[in-house]
Amino acid sequence: GENVEQHPSTLSVQEGDSAVIKCTYSDSASNYFPWYKQELGKRPQLIIDIRSNVGEKKDQRIAVTLNKTAKHFSLHITETQPEDSAVYFCAAPNSNTGFQKLVFGTGTRLLVSP
Amino acid sequence: NAGVTQTPKFQVLKTGQSMTLQCAQDMNHNSMYWYRQDPGMGLRLIYYSASEGTTDKGEVPNGYNVSRLNKREFSLRLESAAPSQTSVYFCASSEAWAGGGYTFGSGTRLTVV
Numbered sequence: 001g002e003n004v005e006q007h008p009s010t011l012s013v014q015e016g017d018s019a020v021i022k023c024t025y026s027d028s029a030s031n032y033f034p035w036y037k038q039e040l041g042k043r044p045q046l047i048i049d050i051r052s053n054v055g056e057k058k059d060q061r062i063a064v065t066l067n068k069t070a071k072h073f074s075l076h077i078t079e080t081q082p083e084d085s086a087v088y089f090c091a092a093p094n095s096n097t098g099f100q101k102l103v104f105g106t107g108t109r110l111l112v113s114p
Numbered sequence: 115n116a117g118v119t120q121t122p123k124f125q126v127l128k129t130g131q132s133m134t135l136q137c138a139q140d141m142n143h144n145s146m147y148w149y150r151q152d153p154g155m156g157l158r159l160i161y162y163s164a165s166e167g168t169t170d171k172g173e174v175p176n177g178y179n180v181s182r183l184n185k186r187e188f189s190l191r192l193e194s195a196a197p198s199q200t201s202v203y204f205c206a207s208s209e210a211w212a213g214g215g216y217t218f219g220s221g222t223r224l225t226v227v
Contacts, residue, residue, distance in 0.1 A: 009154070034215060043204065043218040044157070089156060099164045101147065101172070102216060106156040 002027040002094035006105025013080050014113055021108045023090035024072040033066060033073045034102070036089045044089060048075070080112045116140055120205050120219035127195040127226045135190040135222050137205030143217070144210045146188035147172075148180060150201040151221075157204065163188055165210070195226045 003026040013019050025033075034049035050057045050064045050073065057064050061080075066073045077084055087107045093100035118139045127133055139146065144165045149157040159172030163182040177199060179191045188207075192199060205219040 006156075036216075043220050044216075045218070046215045049215060099145075099162075099170075101145075101159060101162050103159070103173075104149075104157040106154060 001096045002030060002092050002103045004090060004092050004103050004105045006090050006108060008108060009106065010109045010111070012111045012113065015080060015082060017080055019077045019080055019084070019110055019112075021075045021088055021090070021110070022072060023074070023092075023105050024070075025092040026071065027092070027094070028068075028071065029095065030092045032093055032100070033064065034091050035062075035064060035075050036091065036104075038087045038089065038107075040086070047088075077110075080110075082112050082114055085110055085112045118205055118207055118217050118219035120203075120222055122222060123220065124223050125225070127192075127224065129196060129226060131195050132191065132193050133195065133224075134192075135203055135205070135224075136187070137189065137219055138187045139205075139207040139217070140186065141207060141217065142185070143207035144185070145208045146182065147206045147208075147216070148178075148188070148190045149204045149206065150174065151204060152201050160190065160203075192224075195224075197226045200224060200226045 006023045031052040036044035037047045038044040061078050063076045089107050090105040091102040094103045121136045147162040148160040158174050161180040163169045166185045181189045203222045206216040208216050
């Protein structure tokens, strides 16, 4: 089955700096890699995802890159703002039973200081 | 559109008590999931239902049962609660496969004393 590792577990940056969160996965057949943001006391919400036929995807200040050879993908946040403070989760699909369900990383707590 | 609705939002149980967590979605999604969230451990899959009429175990199914009542509703039951089941529980739904993205409910914070 799929195993997803996420680093770092905590990340502190100054407002305006960039932040990078990295994840590795084990199943070379995985083909979909979403990122979720969870604010304190709230539900996880999908912020960006990438499929295995592209290497990079951008949406305003956030971007995700994928290296299928190395089996890792990363979330990049530029010009960070205090409202970016949250826990971020990466995920990859586990399809060992023929049905894809997501396996999540352990999360990265991002703190953006004004 | 309500999306995914979970009840209750908070619950305190005594060890050995039972309860059912309810989840309903109005997005006509085929697949539904129950995850638990514990500090430092991310989201771990308890059970899932790929489609109406089917349920399967996830990563941490012990101590839980589920029922896919119809296409909209997927409930999680704790028959005899234990302190180790203290957690935040999230229900989610998606199209027929993970690549459709998950929509999560607002969560249930359960404490077993």
